[in-house]
Amino acid sequence: MADQLAKPKPVALKLITARPDLASIGGLVLSVGGILGGLLLEGGKIRDVAQITAALIVLGGTIGAVMVTTPLRVLMRAIQKLGIVFVEKSQQPQQAVDEIISFATKARKHGIVSLEHDADRVPDEFLRKALNLAVDGTDLDAIRKMMELEMTLEEHGAEAEAKVYEAAGGYAPTVGIIGAVLGLIQVMKHLENIDEVGRGIAVAFVATVYGVGSANLFFLPAASKLRARTHQAMQIKELMLEGVVAIIEGLNPKLIRTKLEAYTREAAAAPAKGKGAKPIRQAPAPSAEPQREAS
Numbered sequence: 001m002a003d004q005l006a007k008p009k010p011v012a013l014k015l016i017t018a019r020p021d022l023a024s025i026g027g028l029v030l031s032v033g034g035i036l037g038g039l040l041l042e043g044g045k046i047r048d049v050a051q052i053t054a055a056l057i058v059l060g061g062t063i064g065a066v067m068v069t070t071p072l073r074v075l076m077r078a079i080q081k082l083g084i085v086f087v088e089k090s091q092q093p094q095q096a097v098d099e100i101i102s103f104a105t106k107a108r109k110h111g112i113v114s115l116e117h118d119a120d121r122v123p124d125e126f127l128r129k130a131l132n133l134a135v136d137g138t139d140l141d142a143i144r145k146m147m148e149l150e151m152t153l154e155e156h157g158a159e160a161e162a163k164v165y166e167a168a169g170g171y172a173p174t175v176g177i178i179g180a181v182l183g184l185i186q187v188m189k190h191l192e193n194i195d196e197v198g199r200g201i202a203v204a205f206v207a208t209v210y211g212v213g214s215a216n217l218f219f220l221p222a223a224s225k226l227r228a229r230t231h232q233a234m235q236i237k238e239l240m241l242e243g244v245v246a247i248i249e250g251l252n253p254k255l256i257r258t259k260l261e262a263y264t265r266e267a268a269a270a271p272a273k274g275k276g277a278k279p280i281r282q283a284p285a286p287s288a289e290p291q292r293e294a295s
């Protein structure tokens with residue numbers, strides 16, 4: 001009976017939930033709806049811009065150019081990451097703080113070794129790895145270097161994925177111009193019918209609309225959203241790493257909460273900055289020149 005009372009209770013772990021990103025979905029609907037609404041107000045019709053040929057030229061040419069530019073593995077990862085533009089799966093800062101405080105409270109009462117079974121059940125891979133290293137008795141500096149290296153590599157990979165959509169945003173308008181020129185070439189073959197010439201020119205420029213529209217309404221915003229997601233994920237990982245370090249140092253859970261709440265305030269203020277994502281984490285630079293000897 002005494003052993004059962006002394007046995008530490010398992011920490012309640014919170015799963016990462018996926019939820020639709022209303023900003024991405026609403027923004028895309030609003031932008032497309034605004035453009036089509038303006039077209040209708042000007043007396044146009046939806047079928048004026050509903051050209052399958054133009055869409056085929058723009059999308060096919062853009063995707064082909066991106067495939068030439070991007071390594072296949074990076075391209076496939078970028079396609080898989082497209083879902084996070086519309087669905088947010090990252091853990092919230094306050095949720096991560098509460099989870100770390102529960103670990104800190106248990107470790108302070110029963111020792112860090114008591115987290116062994118809980119660490120294996122942590123949903124987040126980064127936090128699970130950091131906790132397992134801490135439970136195994138790994139040196140604090142070694143844990144920090146290993147986890148920071150993992151964060152750096154993840155940031156570089158995420159930046160490469162964002163550049164895929166950025167490249168598509170650069171190619172699409174040019175491919176749209178190519179589509180317009182191809183349409184004009186066909187128009188020039190029928191100059192004998194002036195009515196068809198005017199109608200053909202209007203259709204030819206639809207490809208330009210598709211190219212510019214897809215670049216500025218989807219590809220470039222998607223690249224920015226992926227960078228924002230990466231910035232948010234790195235903030236959470238930094239929070240987790242600092243929390244694990246504080247647990248290893250044996251800090252009071254209340255002090256740890258005070259320390260980690262700075263990350264929740266930073267996360268809340270990040271959308272208001274509006275200046276893009278945080279720059280890529282750089283690897284530690286080599287030591288500077290040796291100090292000069294005193295003359």
